[in-house]
Amino acid sequence: MRHIGLLLTALLLGACGQSEQSASQTQRTLAMPFQPTGDVKHMMQWVLDPAADQVWGSSGSIITAAGTQDLTPTTDADWLAVQHSAAVVAESGNLLLMPGLARDHNDWQDFSLGLVAAGQLAMSAAAERDAEALFDAGGQIYRVCSSCHAVYIQGEESPGIQGPEKP
Numbered sequence: 001m002r003h004i005g006l007l008l009t010a011l012l013l014g015a016c017g018q019s020e021q022s023a024s025q026t027q028r029t030l031a032m033p034f035q036p037t038g039d040v041k042h043m044m045q046w047v048l049d050p051a052a053d054q055v056w057g058s059s060g061s062i063i064t065a066a067g068t069q070d071l072t073p074t075t076d077a078d079w080l081a082v083q084h085s086a087a088v089v090a091e092s093g094n095l096l097l098m099p100g101l102a103r104d105h106n107d108w109q110d111f112s113l114g115l116v117a118a119g120q121l122a123m124s125a126a127a128e129r130d131a132e133a134l135f136d137a138g139g140q141i142y143r144v145c146s147s148c149h150a151v152y153i154q155g156e157e158s159p160g161i162q163g164p165e166k167p
Contacts, residue, residue, distance in 0.1 A: 036100040043101065048092040048115075052141055054085035055122050059135040072131040082134065083126035089141060090119025103152060111148035118144050 038046070058078070062069045073079045093115030095101060102108055118140040125133035 034098050034100060036098060040096070040101055040103075043092065043095060047088060047095070051085040051088035051092065052145065055082060055089060055134070055141060056138050058082045058085075058126075059131060059138045072134075073126075073129075079126050079129055083123055086119050086122035086126055086137070088119075089122060090116050093117075093119060107148075107151050111144055111151075114144040114147075115141070 036043075058071055058073050058081075060071055062071065073082055093112045096112040096115070097109065102112070118137060121140060122134060122137035125131075125137050
């Protein structure tokens with residue numbers, strides 16, 4: 001019986017050591033220095049916008065006088081390019097949370113995390129080659145971007161966000 005008590009004590013002490021070690025590792029991660037290489041505007045123009053444009057330009061269709069053009073990727077390489085761009089969209093949401101880029105811990109954080117989620121939906125849709133799910137994910141990306149712009153760039157010149165057009 002005494003051996004069982006010693007064993008339980010040893011297990012509990014080991015677990016405490018692991019949680020202290022985990023807390024220490026988390027603290028080091030939070031203290032990690034970040035060095036943004038530009039401001040939010042640059043990140044949007046050079047990273048997020050081109051990736052979002054790739055997602056939007058790969059779903060839905062365009063109707064012109066000449067006829068209807070289906071934008072759905074047709075090759076493995078095209079689907080992979082959309083999947084990569086969707087990953088950039090998702091990671092851009094994480095970048096927007098970095099010290100030096102984050103505007104606040106309220107709406108900005110919610111919009112940034114919404115961008116991560118929408119990018120992940122687009123990644124899944126591209127991986128599954130699901131054109132309709134990709135269109136819906138592109139719409140979600142558009143809604144997150146538009147909502148954020150409505151709050152954070154009022155009165156400033158807003159870059160033209162062009163989402164997908166449903167056939």
